[in-house]
Amino acid sequence: RAKSLGKARYHVFDPVMYQEAIQLLQLENDLRKAVERQEFLVYYQPIISLSTGKIISLEALVRWQHPTRDLVFPIEFIPASEEIGLINEINIWVLQEACETISSWSEKKLIDKSLSISVNLSVRLFYQTNLIAHINRIINQTKISSCNLKIEITESVIMENHRDIKNVLSHFQKLNIPLIMDDFGTGYSSLSYLHSFPFNALKIDKSFVRRMQDNQENMGLVPAMISIAHSMGMTAIAEGVETPEQLAQLRCLNCDYAQGYLFSQPLPKELMIDLLLTSPQW
Ligand code: C2E
Ligand code: MG
């Protein structure tokens, strides 16, 4: 907050900046209330195995049910909640809610025991000393098996903070929680560097998947990214798959998993269980 207000202070009165500062304050206020009133929702998007065509996993994606606005997407509130220190509370809630959902479906025998849940973690949580304690508690309470909980961390974040992060990542590894590097290709990791982290999977950023079709002949960088994953003993997940052509291309390239609007939009849990119960196959 100080940063954005500070900017405005050093300028002659600027109505645009003033307006932006007011909006940011409003957002912060609303976010604090949202945490108290539990206005967040988890949406779920399926991840498909390209060998079987079946759903093998779900990604948990947070939404904010603002009292007076339409559903608010993470791009609008995750950065702000990181800045004002609310991200830990929000993200731990998402983790808990996602694990409880999977666990209750599993208890009612609605889903296959092997269905896993993938949760995005902000790097801020890695500096919270009790992150591992929270994870242990959630796993114990929900009785989900640790290999069915996957953690996604974005590549750019890992580049910035490698030393501190390595410690936490090795904790996850010890707990048998699979680790996914999200938005792979956007963070300029060096390959030797990548090798030193215990990732199980690379999730290819949707910008590369989108550009596959512009480069019909070589399919851009996607084949290379899949090879990198495989040569390091990791699996490859393609995100942002929207067309049957992309799906066919990814299958040709031996990509392992895919996710995108072609299969399903992120859905609230009531609609996701309906989809799962139809046992869809692509
Ligand atoms: P992400 O983890 O890379 O998630 C993928 C984003 O792509 C999601 O946006 C998803 O709705 C969207 N998407 C899925 N399929 C397609 C497609 O076919 N085409 C296109 N154009 N987009 C697709 P969303 O839900 O708005 O989330 C944005 C980002 O916010 C996520 O990117 C993740 O970094 C962050 N995020 C979401 N939930 C959480 C959370 O619980 N905690 C934290 N720390 N971050 C979260
Ligand atoms: Mg993700």
Ligand code: MG
């Ligand atoms: Mg991503």
Ligand code: MG
């Ligand atoms: Mg992303």
